[in-house]
Amino acid sequence: GQSLEQPSEVTAVEGAIVQINCTYQTSGFYGLSWYQQHDGGAPTFLSYNALDGLEETGRFSSFLSRSDSYGYLLLQELQMKDSASYFCAVRSTAAGNKLTFGGGTRVLVKP
Amino acid sequence: EAGVTQFPSHSVIEKGQTVTLRCDPISGHDNLYWYRRVMGKEIKFLLHFVKESKQDESGMPNNRFLAERTGGTYSTLKVQPAELEDSGVYFCASSPQLWGSSAEAFFGQGTRLTVV
Numbered sequence: 001g002q003s004l005e006q007p008s009e010v011t012a013v014e015g016a017i018v019q020i021n022c023t024y025q026t027s028g029f030y031g032l033s034w035y036q037q038h039d040g041g042a043p044t045f046l047s048y049n050a051l052d053g054l055e056e057t058g059r060f061s062s063f064l065s066r067s068d069s070y071g072y073l074l075l076q077e078l079q080m081k082d083s084a085s086y087f088c089a090v091r092s093t094a095a096g097n098k099l100t101f102g103g104g105t106r107v108l109v110k111p
Numbered sequence: 112e113a114g115v116t117q118f119p120s121h122s123v124i125e126k127g128q129t130v131t132l133r134c135d136p137i138s139g140h141d142n143l144y145w146y147r148r149v150m151g152k153e154i155k156f157l158l159h160f161v162k163e164s165k166q167d168e169s170g171m172p173n174n175r176f177l178a179e180r181t182g183g184t185y186s187t188l189k190v191q192p193a194e195l196e197d198s199g200v201y202f203c204a205s206s207p208q209l210w211g212s213s214a215e216a217f218f219g220q221g222t223r224l225t226v227v
Contacts (some may be wrong), residue, residue, distance in 0.1 A: 005181075033215075036195065042115075042218040043154065082183055085132065086155060096167045111227040 003094055004102030006088055018084045020105045022088035025069060030062050030091040032071045033099065038084045046073070046086075061110040065104045075107070082110045113137070115219035117203050123171070129191040132222045136185070141221030142166075143186050144206075144216065149199035150152045157201075160186060172197075183204060193226045 004024045012018045020044040024032065031050040035043040047055055047072060049064035061074040075082055085106050116135045124130050125137045145157040157176070158168040162183035171178070175194070180186040190197055200223050204216040 011167040035218075042219065042220045044203075045215040083150075089154075096159060098156055098159045098167055100156060101146075104151075108150075111179070 001102040002090055002092060002100045004088055004090060004100065006086075006105050008103065009108070010079055011110065013110050014078055014080060016078050018077070018078060018107060020073045020086050020088075020107070022071050022073070022102055024071075024088070024090050025100075026090050026094065026100070027090040029066065029094040030093055030097065032062075033089045034060075034062050034089070035089060035101075036084050036106070037087065042101045043087065045079035047096060050105045065078075078109050079109070080109050083107060087095045115203055115205050115217050117201075117219035117222050119222055120140045120220060121223045121225075123227060126191055126195055126226055128190045129189065130193055130224060132188045132190075132203075132224070134186045134188070134203030134219060136203070137217055140205035140207055140217070141183070142206045142216075143180060143202070144193055144204045145188055146202040146204065147199050148202065148221075154202065157188075190224075191222075195226050198224055 001082045006022045026080045033048045034046040037043040047062040054063045085104040086101040087101045089101045118133045143160040146147050146154050150153045156170040157168045160180045163180050177189045200221040202221045204218045206216045
């Protein structure tokens with residue numbers, strides 16, 4: 001099967017940088033995705049890594065190391081609106097390409 | 112372009128009753144997924160349709176849950192009879208036939224089911 005581990009909660013102040021780590025175990029790894037979910041809202045896609053390295057999209061960046069089965073999401077210049085839950089998710093060919101999600105990290109941004 | 116829509120947004124039913132959730136994916140998306148999030152925990156996979164066929168239903172909790180996707184368009188998820196532990200937010204997501212490098216899944220707003 002597939003399993004993912006990420007911290008349950010992170011608190012930071014506006015303007016700070018937060019790194020959310022995600023370690024995974026799966027066979028037939030295909031890619032690692034990140035999703036953001038505000039309370040009461042739908043999960044929305046943030047980023048995707050299939051190859052090792054850093055992908056940057058504005059204030060958010062995502063990193064993947066396939067050899068370490070590890071990735072992280074970096075949130076820079078935190079804003080109050082970034083308070084949300086962040087999920088890492090893996091796709092694997094062994095699991096029919098479905099997304100398997102981690103438990104989510106709740107990020108609380110304080111003024 | 113319309114996104115993934117789910118109906119109803121909320122449902123409160125008594126234990127033992129039946130509830131049917133509906134999902135309309137983005138037009139042209141062959142892949143349709145059902146997920147459930149319970150009490151702020153993980154987003155747990157339920158099942159995956161490719162067009163009208165069930166590709167993977169390994170996440171369905173038990174035979175009280177029945178999912179269909181008529182003609183490869185909208186999908187329904189029926190819970191019969193509902194139990195207290197079925198409460199949670201049920202999300203539907205869709206994606207294009209070829210995931211390619213974007214691998215983006217589009218989620219609906221979810222149906223919040225409360226069984227009392």
